Amino acid sequence: MDGARSPQLLSPSTRETLAAIRRPGFSTVFRNRGFRTLWLAQAVSGMGSWLVVFALLNLGGFRFQLSAGALGGMAALFFLTLALVFPLAGAFVDRASPRRVMIMADSLRAGVMALLWLAWEPPLIYPVMLLTGCMTCFFLSAQMALLPSVVEREELLVANAVSAQTQQVNGILAPLLAGALIARLGERLCFALNGLSFLFSALCLSRLAPRQEGHIARAERRSYRPRAFTRELRSALNLFLRDRLLVSVMGLAMLLIVAASAVNVFGVIYVRDVLRAGPHAFGSLLSALGAGMAIGIGLVGRYAHAVRRIALIRASAVAIGLGLISVTWFTRVLDVLIGAFLMGVAAAAFLIPTQTLVQERTPARFLGRMSGLLWSLVFATQALSVTLVGGLASVLTLPSLYRALGMGLLVFTGLTTLYAQEPRRLASA
Structure with missing residues (x-):
């Protein structure tokens, strides 16, 4: 019995190491x-x-x-x-x-x-x-x-x-x-x-x-009163806000959604006015992003066990930020396609570990509320980002907009890293 229970007594870093070995x-x-x-x-x-x-x-x-x-x-x-x-x-x-x-x-x-x-x-x-x-x-x-x-x-x-x-x-x-x-x-x-x-x-x-969902569903079904729903939503929000790591990761995710909206909404204009290319080049750009995502997902599933989730998430955000900055220097379609492919790989390396991190850090009884809260943030950001990106595009050229978003990702990644580590640093001081 002790041998069966011992993995639960291991530290999170040790469990991640054992998972990487398997x-x-x-x-x-x-x-x-x-x-x-x-x-x-x-x-x-x-x-x-x-x-x-x-x-x-x-x-x-x-x-x-x-x-x-x-x-x-x-x-x-x-x-x-x-x-x-x-x-x-x-x-x-x-x-x-x-x-x-x-x-x-x-x-x-x-x-x-x-x-x-x-x-x-x-x-x-x-x-x-x-x-x-x-x-x-x-x-x-x-x-x-x-x-x-x-x-x-x-x-x-x-x-x-x-x-x-x-x-x-x-x-x-x-x-x-x-x-x-x-x-x-x-x-x-x-x-x-x-x-x-x-x-x-x-x-x-x-x-x-x-039986495979038995430990998630509540053993006791409580009444479906509005006050109970409100109380449970507040408890999920408090759980989320107390977890600095999740807050920092979701902040990065929301900024990435804004950047993705800029690419999806104005990508065709960028291809037309900056690259001086046509519909075929725009289709190739979207295909390069999709192919990068597909290959990146496969690489993450096969090799990402040996890397800490948060390290991979932050490295991917930095890679996407650098990619947004670097593609504005390119004038050839082929160079932009290569950059789009690499950003697709980085996006996959951000998405999968983020979802896994949320599931691992959330208690089973809160998974529904936490997923609902985070999905709500994602879709609210998508709805607002179209207006935000449109306003930015009215005062900036598209290369300047992409560079600004890339720089914003780099700076925000550093700030969220400091935010997530602040309690530990204060404790050591």
């Missing part, structure tokens, strides 16, 4: 039946969701001829709604069974997809998007809470890498598939396929063994 790989997590089931549900429903995203954009941009302002308003409304709903979804997940919450969300999203068969006018697209987004909040919060109970602690980094890699592959394949389907059969087939993907996901999750 180095579980992709084949290790796929031998886990519970993870295979969860991954299959995510892969199929994720592909269906990507199909609908492109179908909705096609519906608004081509069929209804919506303006850029209208499409931007839809995106901002969607992000802000998710930012408001995620904390409530996280609190609900901590009170319920994450697996059942995911099944409920999939079932409701399948029903919403049926409504899209009737949504052939622009005013109907808004409520359908909002309903789908709200259910997605519950699904993602429950998924983040459920994963640590399905795999071993030392397998968590690889499991997150596999999940991110799956999303990346879906993001590459779905546009090609959606374009072919819409051109031949119209948008409605994408909605039907997405509804079927949600039903398939719910079926997979129903086969997941309930």
Whole structure:
């Protein structure tokens, strides 16, 4: 018995060292039946969701001829709604069974997809998007809470890498598939396929063994009163604010979201006006970023066990900052593509360890609320960053904007490092 309990008595650094020695790989997590089931549900429903995203954009941009302002308003409304709903979804997940919450969300999203068969006018697209987004909040919060109970602690980094890699592959394949389907059969087939993907996901999750989530769901179900929800949200917020390391990492993540918005929104203008290139170069730029992310995720899952999570996160933020600065010096498309590829690798090296660090540092009973809180910060930042980046672009040239964001990342990484180490330094003094 003592031998079985001894790993729990080891320091965090010692546990990380032992995990690095074991180095579980992709084949290790796929031998886990519970993870295979969860991954299959995510892969199929994720592909269906990507199909609908492109179908909705096609519906608004081509069929209804919506303006850029209208499409931007839809995106901002969607992000802000998710930012408001995620904390409530996280609190609900901590009170319920994450697996059942995911099944409920999939079932409701399948029903919403049926409504899209009737949504052939622009005013109907808004409520359908909002309903789908709200259910997605519950699904993602429950998924983040459920994963640590399905795999071993030392397998968590690889499991997150596999999940991110799956999303990346879906993001590459779905546009090609959606374009072919819409051109031949119209948008409605994408909605039907997405509804079927949600039903398939719910079926997979129903086969997941309930015992694998038993230590996450509360043993005692308390009443669902508004005051209880408010109290639990405050407790999650206090837990987050007391953890200087998590606060510093999320601060970096929010600044990276702003930088990503600058690349996504103004990348086409940068290619056109600075590089003097055309649509093919812009498509190659996005492909280079995506390819870098895909390869980076694989490298993180295979080799990142030997590196401390926070060290990899900070090094990746510095690499992205340097990348934003350096690409403004290049005038050849090939040089910019190489820089974009390397920044994609660095983005993967930031994303996967960050998600794993949150799961490792959060007590199991708080995972739903913590994931809801952090997802809320992410989507609120996405909604606000479009306006912020647009304002900066009106007073700065694009190269100056990218250099400013790169310098901001470098400075902010240093400040957050000092912030996270301040209590230790004061104690030693």
